[in-house]
Amino acid sequence: MTDLLLTNARLIDPEAGTDTLGAVLVSDGEIKGIWSDTPDIPPSFQGKTVDLNGKCLAPGIIDIGVKICEPGERHKESYASAGRAAAAGGITTIVTRPDTLPAIDTPEALEFVAKRAATDAPVRVLPMAALTKGRAGHEMTEIGFLQDAGAVAFTDCDHVIADTKVYQRALTYARSLNALVIAHIQEPTLSKGACVTSGKFASLRGLAGVSPMAERMGLDRDIALLEMTGAKYHADQVTTARALPALKRAKANGLDITAGVSIHHLTLNELDVADYRTFFKIKPPLRSEEDRIAMIEALADGTLDIIHSMHTPQDEESKRLPFEEAASGAVALETLLPAAMRVVNSGLIDLPTLWRALSLNPANRLGLPQGRLSAGAPADLVVFDPDAPFVMDRTKLLSKSKNTPFDGQRMQGRVRATLVDGTVVSGSLK
Amino acid sequence: MAWRAKHLLGIEHLGPDEITTLLDLADTYVDLNRKRHKHSDALAGLTQVNMFFENSTRTQASFELAGKRLGADVMSMAMQASSIKKGETLIDTAMTLNAMHPDLLVVRHPHSGAVNLLAEKVNCAVLNAGDGRHEHPTQALLDALTIRRSKGRLHRLNIAICGDIAHSRVARSNIMLLGKMENRVRLIGPPTLMPSQIDHFGVEVFDDMHEGLRDVDVVMMLRLQRERMDGGFIPSEREYYHRYGLDQAKLDNAKPDAIVMHPGPMNRGVEIDGELADDINRSVIQEQVEMGVAVRMAAMDLLAQAARATPTEVMA
Numbered sequence: 001m002t003d004l005l006l007t008n009a010r011l012i013d014p015e016a017g018t019d020t021l022g023a024v025l026v027s028d029g030e031i032k033g034i035w036s037d038t039p040d041i042p043p044s045f046q047g048k049t050v051d052l053n054g055k056c057l058a059p060g061i062i063d064i065g066v067k068i069c070e071p072g073e074r075h076k077e078s079y080a081s082a083g084r085a086a087a088a089g090g091i092t093t094i095v096t097r098p099d100t101l102p103a104i105d106t107p108e109a110l111e112f113v114a115k116r117a118a119t120d121a122p123v124r125v126l127p128m129a130a131l132t133k134g135r136a137g138h139e140m141t142e143i144g145f146l147q148d149a150g151a152v153a154f155t156d157c158d159h160v161i162a163d164t165k166v167y168q169r170a171l172t173y174a175r176s177l178n179a180l181v182i183a184h185i186q187e188p189t190l191s192k193g194a195c196v197t198s199g200k201f202a203s204l205r206g207l208a209g210v211s212p213m214a215e216r217m218g219l220d221r222d223i224a225l226l227e228m229t230g231a232k233y234h235a236d237q238v239t240t241a242r243a244l245p246a247l248k249r250a251k252a253n254g255l256d257i258t259a260g261v262s263i264h265h266l267t268l269n270e271l272d273v274a275d276y277r278t279f280f281k282i283k284p285p286l287r288s289e290e291d292r293i294a295m296i297e298a299l300a301d302g303t304l305d306i307i308h309s310m311h312t313p314q315d316e317e318s319k320r321l322p323f324e325e326a327a328s329g330a331v332a333l334e335t336l337l338p339a340a341m342r343v344v345n346s347g348l349i350d351l352p353t354l355w356r357a358l359s360l361n362p363a364n365r366l367g368l369p370q371g372r373l374s375a376g377a378p379a380d381l382v383v384f385d386p387d388a389p390f391v392m393d394r395t396k397l398l399s400k401s402k403n404t405p406f407d408g409q410r411m412q413g414r415v416r417a418t419l420v421d422g423t424v425v426s427g428s429l430k
Numbered sequence: 431m432a433w434r435a436k437h438l439l440g441i442e443h444l445g446p447d448e449i450t451t452l453l454d455l456a457d458t459y460v461d462l463n464r465k466r467h468k469h470s471d472a473l474a475g476l477t478q479v480n481m482f483f484e485n486s487t488r489t490q491a492s493f494e495l496a497g498k499r500l501g502a503d504v505m506s507m508a509m510q511a512s513s514i515k516k517g518e519t520l521i522d523t524a525m526t527l528n529a530m531h532p533d534l535l536v537v538r539h540p541h542s543g544a545v546n547l548l549a550e551k552v553n554c555a556v557l558n559a560g561d562g563r564h565e566h567p568t569q570a571l572l573d574a575l576t577i578r579r580s581k582g583r584l585h586r587l588n589i590a591i592c593g594d595i596a597h598s599r600v601a602r603s604n605i606m607l608l609g610k611m612e613n614r615v616r617l618i619g620p621p622t623l624m625p626s627q628i629d630h631f632g633v634e635v636f637d638d639m640h641e642g643l644r645d646v647d648v649v650m651m652l653r654l655q656r657e658r659m660d661g662g663f664i665p666s667e668r669e670y671y672h673r674y675g676l677d678q679a680k681l682d683n684a685k686p687d688a689i690v691m692h693p694g695p696m697n698r699g700v701e702i703d704g705e706l707a708d709d710i711n712r713s714v715i716q717e718q719v720e721m722g723v724a725v726r727m728a729a730m731d732l733l734a735q736a737a738r739a740t741p742t743e744v745m746a
Contacts, residue, residue, distance in 0.1 A: 205543065
């Protein structure tokens with residue numbers, strides 16, 4: 001494999017928190033050296049040099065919580081289509097959700113998807129497994145066997161384990177294996193039947209709403225359980241300002257807790273639903289503008305750790321229904337980066353801080369060597385033009401499902417090339 | 431004459447001038463409906479299809495009669511018993527009907543926003559006959575006409591809307607219409623039946639009915655929608671009647687000439703005293719039914735005129 005020197009690049013280093021012009025040397029699938037300013041190229045350098053003309057070079061995005069609809073609903077998304085979409089979006093590692101049909105709750109099912117992923121996807125795929133059998137919240141899965149088979153985390157996705165005793169035992173058992181548990185924080189009975197956030201908009205549209213308090217109550221319960229069990233825990237989506245104080249306290253008290261937020265909750269609010277636009281129906285529902293701003297601030301100050309795409313493919317039939325009957329979720333692998341650039345361009349957060357949440361923190365949470373610009377790390381990289389404007393056209397998405405809320409919108413930020421292990425898997429360096 | 435709307439999906443998108451135009455036209459249809467020869471050819475040659483995905487007797491009959499009196503060819507479909515049960519989606523049903531070239535589509539649906547969705551997919555005028563807990567525009571318009579005819583005006587009135595506001599599309603449309611026409615609107619009901627942040631809609635909220643009814647000109651009662659309840663919104667029907675049912679003692683707080691309205695069908699002894707409902711000096715409930723036909727005639731007439739004014743789309 002020939003060495004590759006990428007020069008004249010804006011290096012986005014989430015670890016150092018810097019955004020400087022420099023060069024990166026890639027060799028044998030690894031980052032071999034980094035120079036800010038002009039590199040002292042070793043005289044023996046025989047490889048290829050590419051001038052990136054000031055485009056950004058950052059660690060590839062690590063996206064926890066991607067739904068790929070194999071097994072069960074392959075017409076919505078497959079490993080091949082999701083892998084291509086991820087590569088096009090600058091995502092080099094996707095961490096897949098087990099909320100398939102059937103749920104991935106046995107080592108056998110996990111092996112099936114791992115095999116599919118290995119042959120079909122051009123990016124790294126790390127599977128998660130269900131925490132309880134069938135995600136039903138009654139009996140824990142074979143957490144040990146699943147971990148041996150490669151599960152990197154355990155989650156029932158948007159199903160909340162209502163039985164606190166079952167949940168406590170699962171967390172305790174997971175603790176003994178040092179397994180990461182990812183939970184959806186929502187008080188299940190309070191949020192039953194709701195499809196939007198309660199408030200003026202829900203009342204105007206006559207839609208069943210859920211109070212933001214349901215999220216805080218869900219988080220409060222989980223924090224109490226973490227105090228009991230000491231488990232390693234990540235809240236998949238914190239979306240309301242009301243939940244933040246409890247999260248801050250839990251972190252200050254030394255619990256092993258991290259929290260994420262979806263890109264949609266950082267860029268859209270409840271009013272975007274407008275006249276019942278079902279592509280804006282997600283779970284948890286879009287929140288108020290105050291909540292959206294609070295989430296961005298929480299990312300900037302480190303209360304929130306990780307940004308997820310919460311990529312959830314849905315076909316047209318599931319979305320072309322009255323709002324309350326329509327399926328939840330949005331595809332986001334290809335829109336994650338340009339949508340995140342909106343947050344940067346609003347001036348509330350800088351690129352290295354954004355990248356901490358897109359690559360470094362998820363890598364650290366999962367114990368991965370990727371996600372950083374440092375010598376010795378795998379050369380999973382993304383080259384992008386942060387200012388390039390375009391109009392989002394959902395029909396051009398590589399995902400099999402086209403349910404993006406950004407259709408027709410003006411966006412900025414285009415991925416030029418994505419590298420996994422030093423190899424270009426999407427776009428080109430020229 | 432002011433009328434711009436292509437569909438009648440809700441009060442939200444109507445201007446005060448459009449509301450006045452519609453009510454003025456409805457007044458002329460009230461006169462027509464009281465004649466022995468109740469017929470006009472305003473909709474002659476047009477096809478009106480009523481699609482009710484939710485049970486209705488009164489509204490459906492009112493729309494059917496309105497269309498027939500204006501000379502339209504009217505077809506009513508009981509959607510509950512039809513292809514929807516066979517798994518066909520709302521949009522497929524709409525597309526199928528659309529291919530038969532109707533001119534007016536009257537739709538009621540149990541889900542909020544379903545009529546808006548349907549209106550995007552068909553190329554005829556769509557009238558919302560009630561969608562979920564969202565809007566019921568013709569009910570608000572007929573209430574407005576009833577108020578205007580008995581009070582002589584539709585502005586600067588104190589109007590109380592009482593009961594199950596949370597589950598009521600009638601309340602939402604009325605709050606918007608009465609607000610647009612510059613009236614003071616009060617909402618009275620138990621807090622469990624109030625939508626969240628409803629005070630942001632420019633209304634006053636009361637949970638004491640005696641206090642809320644003080645000096646109002648109009649008392650609008652709502653049906654307690656028992657079939658919509660998940661259970662547990664109110665302790666019992668009898669406690670509800672005691673605290674929020676309209677009886678003479680509570681009505682005595684209102685102005686002496688205050689009128690009593692109800693969209694029907696009534697639960698006598700649950701939200702309204704039976705005798706009061708029949709009191710011809712106070713109750714305008716029968717007038718509301720009469721105004722309903724006239725308002726629906728006016729609405730369909732205006733939509734048909736608007737459709738004629740725009741060039742017809744050439745269909746493949």
